[in-house]
Amino acid sequence: MKNLIALAAGLLFGAGLYVAMMADPNKVLAFLDLAGAWDPSLALVMVGAIGVSAIGFAVSKRMQASISGQAFGWPKLTRPDLKLLGGAALFGIGWGMTGYCPGPGFAALAINPAEALPYLLAMIAGMVIWDRLLARKP
Amino acid sequence: MTIDWASFTPWLALAGGALIGLSATVLWLGMGRVAGISGIAGSLFSFQAADGDRSWRLLFLLGIVGGAVLVHLLTGGLFEVRSGYPMGLLIGGALLVGIGTRMGSGCTSGHGVCGIARLSMRGLLATLTFMATAFVTVYLIRHVIGLGGLA
Numbered sequence: 001m002k003n004l005i006a007l008a009a010g011l012l013f014g015a016g017l018y019v020a021m022m023a024d025p026n027k028v029l030a031f032l033d034l035a036g037a038w039d040p041s042l043a044l045v046m047v048g049a050i051g052v053s054a055i056g057f058a059v060s061k062r063m064q065a066s067i068s069g070q071a072f073g074w075p076k077l078t079r080p081d082l083k084l085l086g087g088a089a090l091f092g093i094g095w096g097m098t099g100y101c102p103g104p105g106f107a108a109l110a111i112n113p114a115e116a117l118p119y120l121l122a123m124i125a126g127m128v129i130w131d132r133l134l135a136r137k138p
Numbered sequence: 139m140t141i142d143w144a145s146f147t148p149w150l151a152l153a154g155g156a157l158i159g160l161s162a163t164v165l166w167l168g169m170g171r172v173a174g175i176s177g178i179a180g181s182l183f184s185f186q187a188a189d190g191d192r193s194w195r196l197l198f199l200l201g202i203v204g205g206a207v208l209v210h211l212l213t214g215g216l217f218e219v220r221s222g223y224p225m226g227l228l229i230g231g232a233l234l235v236g237i238g239t240r241m242g243s244g245c246t247s248g249h250g251v252c253g254i255a256r257l258s259m260r261g262l263l264a265t266l267t268f269m270a271t272a273f274v275t276v277y278l279i280r281h282v283i284g285l286g287g288l289a
Contacts, residue, residue: 005168006194010201011208012161013173013247018206020154021147024217030145032276037142041151046250048155049162053173054255056163066170073170077243080263087242088249090234091176092268096275097231099220101246102175102239105232106199107206112219119232124183126236127176131184134237 001068014107020045023107025099025115032096150216162252169194174248175202176239184240227279238268 021027022045030039065071077084095101100108100119108116162173171178171194180186182195210216239245242264244253249268253261279285 002169002191002194003197005164006171006198007201009161009165009168009173010198011205012157012164012201013175013198014202014205014207015209016154016157016159016161016205017202018154018209018216019157020151021217022154023206023210025220025223027145027217029276030142032272033280034139034273035277035281036140037145038139039142039145041145041147044148044151045155045158046254048152049158049251050155050255052156052159053162053166053251054159056159056166057252057256060167060170063167067167068169070170072166073172075172075243075258075260077260078258080260084242084260084264085267087238087240088244088264088267089242089271090238091242091245092238092271093275094231094234094236094238095246095268096272097227097279098235099223100232100235102179102235103202103245103247105235106175106179106202109203110207111210112221115220115223115228118225119228122229122232123236124179126233126238127180127240128184128236129233130237130240131180131186135240 002070005068013103016049017104017107018111020048022101022104023111025104025108028101028104029096029099032099158247158251159255162247162255165198166252172248172252173198174244174252175199176235176245177243177248180236180240224285242268 017023031042060072105116105119165171165173178195182192249261249264
């Protein structure tokens with residue numbers, strides 16, 4: 001059941017990214033380019049996504065566990081720290097350099113593999129570099 | 139600032155956003171997991187999943203690939219596929235995305251959508267930070283370094 005839920009959620013996520021045109025890096029960069037011909041569409045993607053998922057999170061506060069019986073995995077960290085802000089800053093630079101954040105990278109894989117495949121391989125390499133090398137240093 | 143009204147797609151943006159929100163809700167209410175793409179991909183590919191369960195993570199990511207291409211085929215394509223983008227910029231940026239999202243524990247989906255939706259201070263601050271550096275980066279690339287010809 002868990003696998004079925006995950007697949008259904010993934011399909012919805014991919015469809016949503018495509019309909020919102022976030023799988024198009026030109027559209028994303030047109031939103032990030034405040035000094036150019038600015039396309040505000042992506043702000044409305046955030047409004048729609050936050051609005052709907054806020055309902056889900058609110059409902060879950062009245063539930064003991066998720067529908068499949070798994071406990072809710074509330075994120076453990078609650079206080080902002082330098083790692084959070086430093087990581088977010090680096091991520092934003094990479095997003096601005098490419099026009100892809102991680103979700104759209106996957107959404108574009110079968111549509112524009114010439115870009116999405118090298119993007120995803122380098123992104124995963126960066127993730128492994130952090131998880132396996134940098135995060136381990138004392 | 140000039141707004142490009144001709145390219146503005148408010149209804150598609152809201153509808154696509156609502157679908158993303160629905161997906162996050164299905165994953166959260168269905169199995170108690172946050173729909174954070176970098177967290178899911180990172181713990182899958184670094185073999186560091188806290189619960190050791192890789193199958194649902196792989197299926198979720200494959201679902202994203204499939205869901206997008208399905209709508210692409212059904213609609214006949216909503217946009218022109220980008221080509222000719224400098225490979226160095228793409229690879230270098232992707233490396234930073236990978237390192238930054240793992241260091242900062244999230245990306246646009248985990249912090250920007252789910253974090254703000256559950257009123258998390260960490261999510262809000264991370265989102266403001268990556269939005270700010272993304273705006274500055276695009277400004278530098280297009281208007282200072284002068285790669286403005288890049289679509």
